[in-house]
Amino acid sequence: MADIIDGKAVAEDVVSRVKSLAAELKAKNGVVPGLAVVIVGEDPASQVYVSSKGKKAKECGFHSVQHTLPAETTERDLLKLIDELNSDDAIHGILVQLPLPKHIDSGRIIQAISPEKDVDGFHFVNVGKLGTGELETAFVPCTPAGSMLLIERVRGKDLSGLNAVVVGRSNIVGKPMANLLLAANCTVTIAHSRTKDLPALCRTADILVAAVGRPEMIKGDWVNPGATVIDVGINRVPAPEKGEGKGKLVGDVAFDEAAKNAGAITPVPGGVGPMTIALLMANTVVSAYLRAGLARPTF
Numbered sequence: 001m002a003d004i005i006d007g008k009a010v011a012e013d014v015v016s017r018v019k020s021l022a023a024e025l026k027a028k029n030g031v032v033p034g035l036a037v038v039i040v041g042e043d044p045a046s047q048v049y050v051s052s053k054g055k056k057a058k059e060c061g062f063h064s065v066q067h068t069l070p071a072e073t074t075e076r077d078l079l080k081l082i083d084e085l086n087s088d089d090a091i092h093g094i095l096v097q098l099p100l101p102k103h104i105d106s107g108r109i110i111q112a113i114s115p116e117k118d119v120d121g122f123h124f125v126n127v128g129k130l131g132t133g134e135l136e137t138a139f140v141p142c143t144p145a146g147s148m149l150l151i152e153r154v155r156g157k158d159l160s161g162l163n164a165v166v167v168g169r170s171n172i173v174g175k176p177m178a179n180l181l182l183a184a185n186c187t188v189t190i191a192h193s194r195t196k197d198l199p200a201l202c203r204t205a206d207i208l209v210a211a212v213g214r215p216e217m218i219k220g221d222w223v224n225p226g227a228t229v230i231d232v233g234i235n236r237v238p239a240p241e242k243g244e245g246k247g248k249l250v251g252d253v254a255f256d257e258a259a260k261n262a263g264a265i266t267p268v269p270g271g272v273g274p275m276t277i278a279l280l281m282a283n284t285v286v287s288a289y290l291r292a293g294l295a296r297p298t299f
């Protein structure tokens with residue numbers, strides 16, 4: 001049976017380091033890290049994530065602001081808010097919750113965020129830095145960065161020669177994940193909806209990352225014995241066994257089957273999700289350190 005990677009516990013370690021870094025920055029430099037989270041519209045799932053980000057930011061001792069805008073907000077008004085946040089010295093990190101309503105071009109919004117405050121790591125400048133290995137000044141997207149910390153706990157920092165398969169090629173998860181694994185010296189394959197014989201490809205993986213958005217798609221016999229399995233998927237599915245109308249969260253990996261083969265595996269919930277929030281806090285405190293002209297803290 002696989003070791004279960006406790007993402008919640010690792011996330012707490014990250015958050016406790018963020019707290020002490022924030023306290024030190026305040027004591028020595030009089031600077032309080034500031035995080036602004038912007039949400040447009042009232043998608044209940046997004047509301048939950050946004051409020052947990054705000055709560056965590058306060059727990060870290062940050063200045064935390066949330067802008068909740070109505071669904072009919074224009075692109076122009078949202079750009080104006082981003083402009084204000086870009087020039088606000090109390091704010092070191094800006095996160096615009098995705099997805100945005102259809103009448104807003106999310107690409108334009110992301111590129112309007114100052115790269116120095118882009119704690120999501122979605123701006124072209126940060127994508128380019130990750131792609132070219134300028135990791136000293138880059139912001140790396142929170143979910144892949146958090147997944148890497150989990151992989152390091154199992155395999156160490158140098159992953160030389162290991163075969164990594166990333167299923168999913170989104171800009172938010174799959175592509176940055178593949179770049180991080182490459183930077184750590186893995187041999188990386190990115191799979192997607194046009195990939196031929198996905199089960200056989202997955203079986204070649206020492207490190208298997210699933211970021212697809214399809215509940216329990218990756219089966220147990222696709223997992224190489226001893227592999228490290230990182231399940232990024234968050235899928236809400238019906239759970240009639242818990243009562244009528246109830247639901248539960250499952251990942252992209254069929255956990256019980258996969259755990260029989262894997263060496264280590266992340267659960268859903270309690271795996272990558274908590275790491276995403278922790279890395280958002282880490283990126284924000286890093287931004288405040290860089291802004292103050294200090295050395296970049298490591299995690």
Ligand SMILES: NC(=O)C1=CN([C@@H]2O[C@H](COP(=O)(O)OP(=O)(O)OC[C@H]3O[C@@H](n4cnc5c(N)ncnc54)[C@H](OP(=O)(O)O)[C@@H]3O)[C@@H](O)[C@H]2O)C=CC1
Pocket residue numbers: 143167168169170171172173174191192193194195198211212213214232233234235272273276
């Ligand atoms: N834990 C966390 O903090 C986070 C979790 N998530 C979760 O991770 C999952 C992925 O998110 P995201 O990357 O944004 O999703 P996207 O929908 O943007 O990307 C999904 C990817 O999966 C690929 N795919 C779809 N179907 C198949 C298939 N049958 N076989 C192989 N590949 C397939 C798609 O391929 P193609 O490109 O060819 O269409 C695409 O590249 C979701 O469940 C999401 O909720 C996301 C962000 C954060």
Ligand SMILES: Nc1nc(=O)c2c([nH]1)NC[C@@H]1CN(c3ccc(C(=O)N[C@@H](CCC(=O)O)C(=O)O)cc3)C=[N+]21
Pocket residue numbers: 048049095096097098099120142143234249268269270271272273274276277
């Ligand atoms: N600009 C932007 N940046 C994001 O990082 C971003 C986003 N938009 N839009 C939505 C996705 C999704 N996402 C998650 C964060 C935390 C959990 C998380 O904490 N999950 C808990 C469970 C939470 C629950 O019970 O619902 C867990 O897996 O244990 C999940 C998903 C960030 N995203």
